[in-house]
Amino acid sequence: MQSDQWQAFIAQFAQLSHRQRKASADLLRNGAQQETVICLIEQAAQAQLHCPACNSFHFYRHGHEHGLQRYRCVPCGRTFNALSGTPLAHLRYKARWLAYADCLLGSFSIRKAAEHLNIHRNTSFRWRHRFLALAKSDRPRCLHGIAEADEMYMLESQKGSRHLTRPARRRAGRARQRGISNEQVCVLLARDSTGQTVDFVTGLGQLTKARLHACLPPVIDRDILLVTDGHPAYPVFARELGIMHEAVNLRASIRVRGTVHVQNVNAYRSRFRSWLSAFHGVATRYLPNYLGWRWILDARRILSPESLLKATLGDFPHMTVT
Incomplete structure (x- = not known):
């Protein structure tokens, strides 16, 4: 955008209502957060990037999709990106992922996290178990002493x-046998x-x-x-x-x-x-x-939302186990 076009664009902000200004600020903020998340995703994927369909490491760049670099596999011809084959594949609202990871580190409930990020509770539930899918696998290899x-x-x-294998219990019910x-x-x-x-x-x-x-x-x-x-x-x-x-x-x-x-x-x-x-x-x-x-x-092995996001993608740089 040229300088004069930029000045004309900025001058129009004075005509916006309070609600429109807030929406504009949120849009700019989310854009910056999404760029941060995409950068972290690309960094975490570089060390182990491969075709999830045939596990080949022979691929080339093939445009962009949803802000991520897309690749095409030479042997099988499939396209993929840094999220393909990971627990976070096909999830939306990347700009809110770091904030949700912070909710997990704060032990937020599903509903509290949903309200905090303005997402549906079902989305909050789905994200919880996607984020924990690989991060939970970080365990000591051996106990000593x-x-x-x-x-x-x-x-x-x-x-x-949806299909119980036993009669239903009341909420907070107890076992039938002592x-x-x-x-x-x-x-x-x-x-x-x-x-x-x-x-x-x-x-x-x-x-x-x-x-x-x-x-x-x-x-x-x-x-x-x-x-x-x-x-x-x-x-x-x-x-x-x-x-x-x-x-x-x-x-x-x-x-x-x-x-x-x-x-x-x-x-x-x-x-x-x-x-x-x-x-x-x-x-x-x-x-x-x-x-x-x-x-x-x-264990305090993951101390930041960025580390949890990388762990969800299989990158454990700060979690060396003994």
Whole structure:
């Protein structure tokens, strides 16, 4: 735009109403935010950019689409961009993504985030689980030294499901059977003395030796000391795996025996339950996402909306695990 054209354009702003000026300011602000988001997306994708259809790295630039550089794959001829094949593919309103990532770091509810960003609550729900799809996968590769393990049980929930596999319960309902039953889902937590934490949704009902063998062996050293409560599955599992094991008798109010205790993992479990209660119940099928979300917050591995956006695209520059 030429200088005289720019001056004529600016002079027209005096004729705008207050509502029109506000809309113009929002448009300019959103444009700047969208450029920032697009820049972050392109940067995060460069290191691993490939064709999502055939995994080829032989491609060339092929115009732009929705503000993103588009590419065409030479072997298969498909077109793609930096978002293709990622959890954020086909989502709209890029200008609001950083603000939504900030809402996740602030533990906003779905409705609160929707009101904050002026989006529909269904959009807020969809964005929550898209943003957590890859970020939740950042976990320690292995626990070392002394590791504490404990299980917690949560009432199984089919919230949001169109076809229930059991009779419906009232909101905030209780299990029909007392104690631990197949109406409750078991979550296994393991945490070492450095704070590295892994978690597993093992399934409905009691924790068993078979479930421990399915979860723990890949993420613990063979010279580790496993400390647990008095659950009978742990000593059998430790003996079969050939690792050291110590148990504390919580039922006898023996919580600490020298350096042997489960206070660390119990404190983490308590923080998770307290944080989860603010969401008034979550569907069991989304429980891994919430476990990952809590780990992100508790470990402080992602401290900014920009880092969370990059993690959602598979770029973990600040999340080196031991």
